[in-house]
Amino acid sequence: MENTANAAQVDYWNALAGQTWARFQAQLDRQIDPLGREAIRVLAPRAGERILDIGCGCGQTTMELAALTGAAGYVKGADISAPMLEIAKARPVPPGAVAPVFEQADAQVASFGDGAFDAAFSRFGVMFFADPVAAFANIRKALRAGGRLAFVCWRPFAENVWMRAPQEAAAPFMPESPPSDPTAPGPFAFADAGRLRGILGDAGFRDIGIEKFDCLIGGGDLEQSLELSLRVGPLGGALREHPELVSKVSDAVKAALAGYMTPQGVLMPAASWIVRAQA
Template sequence: MSKVPADASNSAQIDYWNAAAGKTWAQHQDRLDRQIEPLGLEAIRALAPLAGERMLDVGCGCGQTTFELAARVGVAGHVTGVDISAPMLAVAKTRSVPTDAAPPEFLQLDAQTADLGHGVYDAVFSRFGVMFFSDPTAAFANLRRALTPNGRLAFVCWRPLQDNLWMRAPMEAALPFLPTPTPADPLAPGPFAFASADRIRSILSDAGFAEVTLHAFNTSIGGASLDQTVNLAFRVGPLGAVLREKPELRAAVSGYETPSGVLMPASVWIVRAQAS
């Protein structure tokens, strides 16, 4: 496996996705995939993959979308998944290849700094893998270089936390039991770094993309039992275990229980653009 190039600027994220976060995602991959699959499928629909195309899946993690793309481009096409997280890529490599698809390639690379080639991909895709760059404009310029002229980009990212009750409700319920958090920089690398439509447009335009469209997509995600949802929401180590026991926290999630499991509101941007 290729090594992540030494780059101080993304080193905090490289550490994070190879330690606690990467291990949690690898361990709970099936439940997380189930939760966010409909959001990735909406972005795949926006990308409209064609048989025979070459595609790059950025921040592919445990690989669910890489295989979904591989099934769409078929044996004549090819998909490469890149990610900085060794534990998540290890899961990706164990998944079975769909019938009528070529096996995807998985590379451990920093999508911001690695040489991804020039004009080699018809399309670049990401499901929640592009909000963690220390220099988003440089990262998207790197992705644009890897695209053919007029190559397509589509990704899904979170809209603001206040519109994402699946995360906000458990977080707010946990706050009284936690030390007061230090206010975070809303533009720092993290899940909500691309919550602003204006910021996305400006980054993509500076990176050389045109015809940028953003579509707000709201739906309910989840579908797991109440116990599974509480476990996943408060899953982090011994602190998570303490929180899971609190009835107040269970109540934050139980209000969303339906006959099809716990379904909580989620709100994302489906972003589409073209290399210019």
């Protein structure tokens, strides 16, 4: 990772955060699967296409794209996290698909080949760039003329109950956090649709569409959902800095999650943008 413009994010996703996502890969894949599937539906991959999966993480979507592009297709998954790429490379290749290529790379600056891809895709992997205009311009450069871009990203934290409810339950036990920059690299960097549209336009994309997509996500039992809430998202990040508080917040968070228990497990509202554009 010598060629990177996002050193802080490289450190973050190769240390405890990346290791945590790798450890909980199966549960996290299940949790955000419906959101990724909607973005794939909007991308509409075709047999024989060449597709770049940006921020591919543990590779679930990369393999799904490989299955859709088939024996004549080519899919590359790019991510900065070595622990997550290890999971991705170990996944079985879908029948009839060509094994994807996985590369540890910073998509803001990596060279993927001029016009080498028919489409680019991401499931929550594009919100972490230090310079998002430069990053999307680099991604556009990798697309042929008329190539397609589709991705899913989070709407505001306040609308994402699956992250907000656990954090609100834990708040009385946690130190007060200073206000954060809403445009800084992080899960909610693209919460403002107007800002996101401007970034894509400045990067050279056209025919930009940004649509709301709401659904219930989760599916784990109460204990699984509790452990995940304490490990990932804003609350997980805060508890990594204050591990001594985990035992103090656990009962309150568990009670909050119990309110969303269904016969299919804990299911909570998630709010995202499904974004499409053309090079």
